[in-house]
Amino acid sequence: MPPSPCAICKTNRALILRPKNHQKLCKPCFLSVFESEIHHTITTNNLFHRGERIAIGASGGKDSTVLASVLKTLNERYDYGVELILLSIDEGIKGYRDDSLETVKRNAQQYNMPLTILGYSELYGWTMDQVVEQVGKKGNCTYCGVFRRQALDRGAARLGVKHVVTGHNADDVAETVLMNLLRGDLPRLSRTTSIITSTPSAALANPSSSSPSSPPSHTNIKRSKPLKYAYEKEIVLYAHHKNLDYFSTECIYSPEAFRGSARALIKNLERVRPSAILDVVRSGEDMARLVPGSDEGCGGGCESQGGNGGQIPVAEEEDGGCGSSGGRTVGGDMAAVERQLALNENAQENGLEVEIRTVGVKSQGCERSDSLRSDVVSLVNGKSGQRVKGQAFTPRKTPQRQVMGQCKRCGYLSSQEICKACVLLEGLNKNRPKNQIEVDGHGQEEANEAVDAIEVGLQQVKIEGI
Amino acid sequence: MPGKSLEQQSVMVEQSCRRCRTNPAVLVVRTEPVCGECFSKYVHTKVIKRMESFRVRFTSPDQLRKILLPISFGISSVSLLHILDRQLQTQKSKTGRTGYSLHVIHVDTSSVEPSAPDAGLLSQLKDRYPHHIYASVPLHELFMSSADGSPSEAYKDLTEDSSLEDMPADQKLLFLIGSLPSATARADVISTLRTRLLVQCAKDLGCEGILWGDSTTRLAEKTLAETAKGRGFALPWQIGDGDSPFGLTFNYPVRDLLKKELTAYASITEPPLFPLIYEPPKTSQPAPSSKSTTIDDLMKQYFESVEENFPSIVSNVVRTTTKLEAPSTFLSEARCKLCNMPVADGRFGIHGWGGDQEDGLDISGKPSRELCYGCTRSVPPTVTLSQGVK
Known part of the structure; x- marks a missing residue:
């Protein structure tokens, strides 16, 4: 068979089978089409x-390295006139982060971009290794994801x-679309x-009057994903053919079942029909519009209307963004959810469930009941008996629109009174030997305002401990 | 675990049924050991509860409510027929009449699907449940010209010129399916056409709605498969009970039962349902990379394994998807020419959205076909019914 020519220039010999559409x-x-697609994503949105x-x-x-490289190239080529800097978060995972941070440092030189590295220990008083030591490997992704989400915003601020x-x-x-399904x-x-999520200025314009002490916020940070439509395989190819310097190790702590399961499914789908990844994304965008009460959910479709109208508020624990592998999110593993669901089903079957919610939670509904947190307490009367019609509570309601406010402790955007990070920290700090807090407390003293709230939390613990 | 027999769980030997507390339990349903009788009751209740609106009291004596029941000879649809047959008999014996009558329709796809069931099974069904009206309809009927010789609606929808008009309907179908690029596309188009044909049959027969036999497991498969095929926009109409966009009601009475529960049920009925059920030949588990694997196959395999250990997650997928709301304006939206689903703002095809990087390319030259995103993936522009007859 004669070597086939490139499908675009028709002159060079084709060497790359494009993962997305099997073009030769x-x-x-390939490099230029990859870049121009990202340029397209950036400009149309x-x-x-x-x-x-x-x-x-x-x-x-690979993802962030390619992102940095492509953005630098495009910024120069098309004169976006933007200033690019690198921001790295050090979760404090020995053997994983040490090496990858070295890579980031080299990237900073290669791309001539200023680099800032912020540590979890600096921001929260806990490294991930310390968290794992305390909570074990199960569920540690929850901590990592929640902390990371805020860490980038805090760092940006x-x-x-x-x-x-x-x-x-x-x-x-x-x-993530499949996982959430x-x-x-x-x-x-x-x-x-x-594609763009941003902390709504609404949260700023309407500061909760009940908390005069709420620290200056770092909540008006816009987030975007320029690689949203880029295939992972093509990112790897791009990095390879551009000889980019990246670090490839999956996080040493294992992914949770839901995400692992969804990931395997996506890989199989891609094998059967290469466009399937893009098709799932498209479905996700369309389905966002069908979620009851979410006129916000316009997916990627309505940015063209311009302005900030199309921007979507994020939840504090959204897309955990776990390093090279794209994020482990909260939600517990499948077995735990299965048990909870089964309990609810049983209770509903018997028509005897009583649902008790923690008081003081401003926005109930969606987040809570749908992700089945344990604050919904089921009181099930073992014997099925007199079923009184209408008295039985239905645990799942139509999801309501989330009301975003600010965390009372740290001021971070949150749908709850206390944001997830602060809740998790509280749990961690409760069980921490006191002397250790002092050591970490010192390290924090020079931290800026953004960190103050957390620090106050820590000091309170210290005081209580004395 | 539902459907697991007790022998497999030796720990639980010689338990009595948790429900009646007299008979020995023969299987475990959602963590409860139950006897065969109570299990049957459980299955019936789940289905009958979904049939509320078809009770005798909602039908006036001079009214004849007709519903179409598609039969694929799979476990779910045969079980549904079995249960409804019993419901109708009970209604009759209690009140002297029934709330509705059933038209049982099998769509024969054997010309395009080698593993399609033998349509002869239909006469066996008829022998066992003689009180209903049965018919087998070949899939290509969708392309049959009407009595006055004009081409069928479905055919007109899919082709622009008339060069193929004289081709017999079965050839048109073969031609269309043969020109599709992948196993996934063929399976997708066949099932889309099947739905269209069933809707057409229901209308021709004067049925008010269609009772689909999809189990929880099947609906969960469908949710993820349609999502993967880029048809997320149409999920409310493919999963939910109630008004469909086709002027008929769609109902899924088996939506609260898992596939494995139905498998257990089919073996404890008297006599068992298995002789009536068609199991496609199990080719040794096809590798996910195999050319013949379809997205539907993948999802089927996936949920078979999820169902085993996480049955509640399967039902939760369905419950959640059912909450998606069809846009209120859907009746006025333009329709996809293949699946007939309303397409919001007429966004046909795979271009013109964020994930389409070829906006800049000139695609305006071609007449844009009015196919939705998902159907365009299965029937790419290179495929047209009117092309390349040799």
Whole structure:
């Protein structure tokens, strides 16, 4: 068989089978088509504006490395006029982060971009290794994901940057769509596909009057995913053919079942029909519009209307964005959810469930009942008996629109009174030997305002401990 | 675990049924050991509860409510027929009449699906449940010209020129299916056409709605498969009970039962349902990469394994998807020419959205076909019914 020519330039020999559509391309054409697609994503969604400072959430993995490289190239080629900087979060996982942070440092030199590294220990007083030591390997992804989400925003605020771009790719988005279907999480389903998420200025304009002490907020940070439509395989190909310096190790702590399951499914789908990843993303965008009460859920479709109208508020624990592998999210493993669901089903069957919610939770409904947290207490009377019609509570309601406010402790955007990070920290700090807090407390003293709230939390613990 | 027999769980030997507390339990349903009788009752209740609106009291004596029941000879649809047959007999014996009558229709796809069931099974069904009206309809009937010789609606929808008009309907179908690019596309188009044909039959027969036999497991498969095929926009109409966009009601009475529960049920009925059920030949588990694997196959395999250990997650997928709301304006939206689903703002085809990077390319030259995103994936523009007859 004669060597086939490149489908685009028709002259060079095709060397690359494009994963997305199985087009046969030569190397230069592949690189240029990959870049121009991202340029297309950026321009049609008006992701950037001239003069903007943009922090690239850099992990040293392939996605963020390619993102940094492509954005630098495009910024020069098309004169976006944006200033790019690198922002890295050090979770404090020995053997995983140490090496990848070295990569980020090299990237900073290669791309001539300023780099800031912020540690979990600096931000929260806990490294992930310490968290794992305390909570064990199960569920540690929850901590990591929640902490990371805020860490980038806190870091951005510290740098005076209002826009953070992350390396989430099409596979990640598709995976999250399927995962949220499997978990039965409609509110999150309606958010995951949006290319821009931003903490609403509403949360700023309307500061909760009940908390005069709420610290200055770092909540008006815009997030976007320029690689949202880029296939993971193509990102790897691009990195390979551009000889990019990236670090490839999966997080040493294992992924949770839901995401692992969805990821395997996406890989199989891609094998059967290469367009399937993109098709799932498209379905996700369309379904976002069908989620009851979410006129916000316009997916990627309505940005063209311009302005901030199309921007979507994020929840504090959304897309965990776990380093190179795209995020482990909260939600517990499948077995735990299964048990909870089975309990609810049984209770409903017997018509005797009573649902008790924790008081003081402003926005009930969606997040809580759908993701089946344990604050919904089922009181099941073992014997099935007199079923009184209408008295039985139905545990799942139509998901309601989330009301976003600010965390009373740290001021971070939250649908709850206390944001997830602060709740998790409280749990961690409760069980921590006291002397250790002091050590970490010292390290924090120079932290800026953004961190103050957490620090106050820590000091309170210290005082209580004395 | 539902459907697991007790022998497999030796720990639980010689338990008595948790429900009646007299008979020995023969299987475990959602963590409860139950006897055969109570299990049957459980299955019936689940289905009959979904048939509320078809009770005798909602039908006036001079009214004849007709419903179409599609039969694929799979476990779910045969079980549904079995249960409804009993319901109708009970209604008759109690009140002297029934709330509705059934038209049982099998769509014969054997010309395009080698593993399609033998349509002869229909006469066996008829022998066992003689009180209903039965028919087998070949899939290509959708392309049959009407009595006055004009081409069928479905055919007109799918082709622009008339060069193939004289071709016999079965050839048109073979031609269309043969031109599709993948196993996934063929399976997708066949099932889309089947739905269209059933809707057409229901209308021709004067049925008010269709009772689909999809189990919880099947609906969960469908949810993820349609999502993967880019048809997420149409899920409310493919999973939910109630008004469909086709002027008929769709109902899924078996939606609260898992596939494995129905499998257990089919073996404890007297006599068992298995002789009436068609199991496609099990080719040794096809590798996911195999050319013949379809997206539907993948999802089927996936949920078979999820159902085993996480049955509640399967039902939760369905419950959640059912909450998606069809846009209120859907009746006025333009329809896809293949699946007939309303397409919001007429966004046909795979271009013109964020994930389409070829906006800049000139695609305006071709007449844009009015196919939805999902159907365009299965029937790419290179395929047209009127092309390349040699």
